[in-house]
Amino acid sequence: xxxxxxxxxxxxxxxxxxxxxxxxxxxxxxxxxxxxxxxxxxxxxxxxxxxxxxxxxxxxxxxxxxxxxxxxxxxxxxxxxxxxxxxxxxxxxxxxxxxxxxxxxxxxxxxxxxxxxxxxxxxxxxxxxxxxxxxxxxxxxxxxxxxxxxxxxxxxxxx
Amino acid sequence: xxxxxxxxxxxxxxxxxxxxxxxxxxxxxxxxxxxxxxxxxxxxxxxxxxxxxxxxxxxxxxxxxxxxxxxxxxxxxxxxxxxxxxxxxxxxxxxxxxxxxxxxxxxxxxxxxxxxxxxxxxxxxxxxxxxxxxxxxxxxxxxxxxxxxxxxxxxxxxxxxxxxxxxxxxxxxxxxxxxxxxxxxxxxxxxxxxxxxxxxxxxxxxxxxxxxxxxxxxxxxxxxxxxxxxxxxxxxxxxxxxxxxxxxxxxxxxxxxxxxxxxxxxxxxxxxxxxxxxxxxxxxxxxxxxxxxxxxxxxxxxxxxxxxxxxxxxxxxxxxxxxxxxxxxxxxxxxxxxxxxxxxxxxxxxxxxxxxxxxxxxxxxxxxxxxxxxxxxxxxxxxxxxxxxxxxxxxxxxxxxxxxxxxxxxxxxxxxxxxxxxxxxxxxxxxxxxxxxxxxxxxxxxxxxxxxxxxxxxxxxxxxxxxxxxxxxxxxxxxxxxxxxxxxxxxxxxxxxxxxxxxxxxxxxxxxxxxxxxxxxxxxxxxxxxxxxxxxxxxxxxxxxxxxxxxxxxxxxxxxxxxxxxxxxxxxxxxxxxxxxxxxxxxxxxxxxxxxxxxxxxxxxxxxxxxxxxxxxxxxxxxxxxxxxxxxxxxx
Numbered sequence: 001x002x003x004x005x006x007x008x009x010x011x012x013x014x015x016x017x018x019x020x021x022x023x024x025x026x027x028x029x030x031x032x033x034x035x036x037x038x039x040x041x042x043x044x045x046x047x048x049x050x051x052x053x054x055x056x057x058x059x060x061x062x063x064x065x066x067x068x069x070x071x072x073x074x075x076x077x078x079x080x081x082x083x084x085x086x087x088x089x090x091x092x093x094x095x096x097x098x099x100x101x102x103x104x105x106x107x108x109x110x111x112x113x114x115x116x117x118x119x120x121x122x123x124x125x126x127x128x129x130x131x132x133x134x135x136x137x138x139x140x141x142x143x144x145x146x147x148x149x150x151x152x153x154x155x156x157x158x159x
Numbered sequence: 160x161x162x163x164x165x166x167x168x169x170x171x172x173x174x175x176x177x178x179x180x181x182x183x184x185x186x187x188x189x190x191x192x193x194x195x196x197x198x199x200x201x202x203x204x205x206x207x208x209x210x211x212x213x214x215x216x217x218x219x220x221x222x223x224x225x226x227x228x229x230x231x232x233x234x235x236x237x238x239x240x241x242x243x244x245x246x247x248x249x250x251x252x253x254x255x256x257x258x259x260x261x262x263x264x265x266x267x268x269x270x271x272x273x274x275x276x277x278x279x280x281x282x283x284x285x286x287x288x289x290x291x292x293x294x295x296x297x298x299x300x301x302x303x304x305x306x307x308x309x310x311x312x313x314x315x316x317x318x319x320x321x322x323x324x325x326x327x328x329x330x331x332x333x334x335x336x337x338x339x340x341x342x343x344x345x346x347x348x349x350x351x352x353x354x355x356x357x358x359x360x361x362x363x364x365x366x367x368x369x370x371x372x373x374x375x376x377x378x379x380x381x382x383x384x385x386x387x388x389x390x391x392x393x394x395x396x397x398x399x400x401x402x403x404x405x406x407x408x409x410x411x412x413x414x415x416x417x418x419x420x421x422x423x424x425x426x427x428x429x430x431x432x433x434x435x436x437x438x439x440x441x442x443x444x445x446x447x448x449x450x451x452x453x454x455x456x457x458x459x460x461x462x463x464x465x466x467x468x469x470x471x472x473x474x475x476x477x478x479x480x481x482x483x484x485x486x487x488x489x490x491x492x493x494x495x496x497x498x499x500x501x502x503x504x505x506x507x508x509x510x511x512x513x514x515x516x517x518x519x520x521x522x523x524x525x526x527x528x529x530x531x532x533x534x535x536x537x538x539x540x541x542x543x544x545x546x547x548x549x550x551x552x553x554x555x556x557x558x559x560x561x562x563x564x565x566x567x568x569x570x571x572x573x574x575x576x577x578x579x580x581x582x583x584x585x586x587x588x589x590x591x592x593x594x595x596x597x598x599x600x601x602x603x604x605x606x607x608x609x610x611x612x613x614x615x616x617x618x619x620x621x622x623x624x625x626x627x628x629x630x631x632x633x634x635x636x637x638x639x640x641x642x643x644x645x646x647x648x649x650x651x652x653x654x655x656x657x658x659x660x661x662x663x664x665x666x667x668x669x670x671x672x673x674x675x676x677x678x679x680x681x682x683x684x685x686x687x688x689x690x691x692x693x694x695x696x697x698x699x700x701x702x703x704x705x706x707x708x709x710x711x712x713x714x715x716x717x718x719x720x721x722x723x724x725x726x727x728x729x730x731x732x733x734x735x736x737x738x739x740x741x742x743x744x745x746x747x748x749x750x751x752x753x754x755x756x757x758x759x760x761x762x763x764x765x766x767x768x769x770x771x772x773x774x775x776x777x778x779x780x781x782x783x784x785x786x787x788x789x790x791x792x793x794x795x
Binding site for chain 1: 488
């Protein structure tokens, strides 16, 4: 674990308090989420207690403490999207995926995150899945989209 | 290029200006194809368009320059593709997805106008205009705008230093650092009357002077690029489309306040904006515009990007500074203000991106020029992000003083749904609404204060009768409740209580409405008292603004609110839980599908005889409606 984190630690030779958030961001970009072990190592390196690090990391929405699904769905819930029906879409997604916002399903297939303002207000409501965008969604076509993802995942396992 | 920057008489030399026009791409040697590739463009398919263009040029062995650019503001036209042929005016085309690329280029590269949607041509004294093509400037979306901050957005290669300099960029900074003192710059900003655009409207020159005059061996400058209002995205758009302008503004600001280190605090999700900003910074450093001993002036200015980990409260300057320091983004009480005692207790001026974008023009054209724009007490222009139920939408820049009616009717082209106009929902930090009664109010800080509203960040969502305003207030309150940092009780507990009350108004509790209307009314009275306490006693602006959404609903949309409370009805049909479901006995076949689906056993009936929904038990989930194959379930 410590060896994997070395390349990132080396980028912060001064071990300052202000390095904490950029370091956690770099670690999450590489490993996908912040595990207990990782936080412990960061604590040793920066000389900050683990509970303080958790205090900072849990404050911000971007940090995750568990893995995301193979299809990580980000639903936009800005004001324009809300007016276009994003809250209905969210309810539908939660029902279809059987998880709430901020959770990953037990198969590790889907995870759901609600964000505000992706910036495509005219194409609302929309979702971003693994950096691909799906726009002008509705209560009906979202069901098809989820089935397509399930199918794609099943095929990728069989090949 | 540096010689051009440092030459105060550059504009009087015809030879210099002619050479610059090649760098600014006003004069070109070969066809120039520009693909609008801001985030909205990419979402609409601009990446595929770009690949298709490159492929076309390769297949036909055509030598042309292809640039991935920024956003011209008309979001529904994305992907936008501009084509400029040597000697002819630049043409702008809308909705050019990858399959339209061949048709577009086949015609236009042969000097024919293609049969695709055309926005217009850009006016130019240097080039021959095309026949019968309208000017982009006369398009209704652009005609009433005053593009100062948006001047180059959608026209230039965002990352190119040369192109930016050739179009007048960094001239203001070069003049400032070689011919003016910091106090002179602060005075200029004070005279101009520029006020902050993030929502606070604090005079910029005054803030800078406080930092400049504070005694400290180290000073900082912070750019607030947090922009977390769920309805606004203009800061992201302008950074993606013209990052050099931000850099220039920051260099001038740092010089004026005596800061040697600048932090651009930007949301990590703005991936494209960060990418372009990093590339632009590299270019600026290469040119010696930032770094050490800039232009032999002795000034050192270092610019660093810090990526935010997402919290709405980071938009508050003291919380932002705490986040940069590596702590939880919790606000601190003011005074002391960050301008005197900010980052690591050093003097730190914090300004919003839109505010900063005004700086280069003010420095270049003077305080008088800026004072001529706008109204008596609100100078300059304002950016809005138009969205909702209008014909045209996107990022716009209007002169202060234009009325909201003019924005909707003339710039946005009116509503496109056939329903009448209901309200404009302004930024979440103002929680204000513009209604048919106040639609003739001009965009002006004082005028808005007079009607008990405020401008906010610039979000501008137009809604009609299909939007429930009570639901909108609930959405805003829920947002504040989630984003509350938790430090002070009025906000932490207050937002939770307000949310509970308004949630009850939009829901029918299981077990039926045991509360009589008078009880619900008492809840609303409590709401008003609660809101006053929260406004008066919250530590920061987040808490203080949190009751606005609800208070303004009570002010402007009382009948709608009352209908939710007393008649338990949502006319816009948005509050799902207030819908009344019933079964039409003439259609029901007694298939029992609905009975099986009902999660609260509110449907009774035996097989093959008509079923019945018990209204008191029904929670309005709609499952029965969805599962019925005989259209027997009706909603009122």
